[in-house]
């Protein structure tokens with residue numbers, strides 16, 4: 001045991017993170033332990049209450065009593081877990097949740113996985129094999145990159161294209177011909193910048209080259225497009241050349257991930273996804289709650305909720321623009337301020353925390369080296385006062401760490 005720990009301590013990532021921890025014993029803010037959750041996104045960490053700007057529960061539905069009731073109903077109906085892989089048996093709530101998801105999304109079928117990470121790790125290698133091509137957006141989420149590694153180990157060829165450049169996709173597909181099938185995998189909303197890809201152009205390129213798109217819309221689910229159906233219906237109108245991956249754990253405040261597809265693809269993915277077969281499913285209470293959440297998204301309540309979220313995003317981004325801070329993304333609830341250096345990024349996070357605001361300070365290796373960002377996750381249940389307070393704290397911070405003031409684009 002000791003020998004293995006010694007060896008692991010020598011790996012470059014462990015040494016690098018150890019160095020950061022030594023340098024910033026109080027500023028690192030990773031592995032945060034939250035002791036209590038209060039109203040309006042307040043959290044208590046030790047003896048300090050701060051506003052949490054690090055939650056993916058964008059619509060605030062994690063606090064909705066109807067969702068809580070559904071979870072309790074699920075436990076009473078099914079107990080705490082299913083106790084078997086879905087390859088053997090699924091509970092009725094699973095089938096109901098999948099049918100309800102498909103109806104909401106506008107696809108023929110949907111397949112639920114325990115998480116989006118496991119959807120990508122299972123589905124991507126399941127979709128491509130020898131003679132096929134997987135083209136991966138260079139900034140795509142870690143789960144897509146890891147899924148691609150497994151696909152490669154299984155014999156698929158891999159190419160890359162640049163996040164916002166349809167020409168680079170065209171080039172990658174052209175260079176890789178001939179192939180039997182090609183799948184183009186990308187994020188619907190970049191999780192680290194909040195940027196949106198030029199989906200219509202990428203789709204046109206993919207169609208010209210007989211490729212299909214695989215869009216991981218984890219952060220777009222619930223907050224983009226009509227009734228929160230995500231970036232694909234919004235940007236393309238139709239889902240007929242796309243496999244859409246959505247999250248149940250972020251705006252939908254349940255647990256899991258899903259793929260919206262045809263009935264035929266659902267059958268194929270069940271057989272071809274190792275993470276579906278060789279692991280347990282989403283626990284029953286969450287399956288029960290999915291239908292409740294989708295009822296809210298399909299009701300008249302949704303638009304006011306989305307309006308409140310959009311107002312909060314605007315309040316924050318307009319404030320940031322007034323102060324000349326370099327912002328990445330501004331249309332979705334992930335708003336990132338480019339800071340740059342690792343030290344400055346971690347220090348900025350610490351200072352904000354001291355002033356009563358928790359935001360994620362994201363440094364290498366989650367983002368490229370020296371491209372550290374403060375990642376602010378805006379929620380519908382943030383109060384306008386909290387957003388104004390965060391802006392004020394950021395202004396104070398600007399004097400201390402001087403992040404670049406030039407806008408660096410944004411979607």
Ligand SMILES: Cc1ncc(COP(=O)(O)O)c(C=O)c1O
Pocket residue numbers: 115116117118141143187188189191216217218219247249256257
């Ligand atoms: C684009 C993207 N894909 C996948 C994930 C992982 O999702 P999950 O927590 O459901 O595994 C994330 C998480 O932030 C994400 O941003």
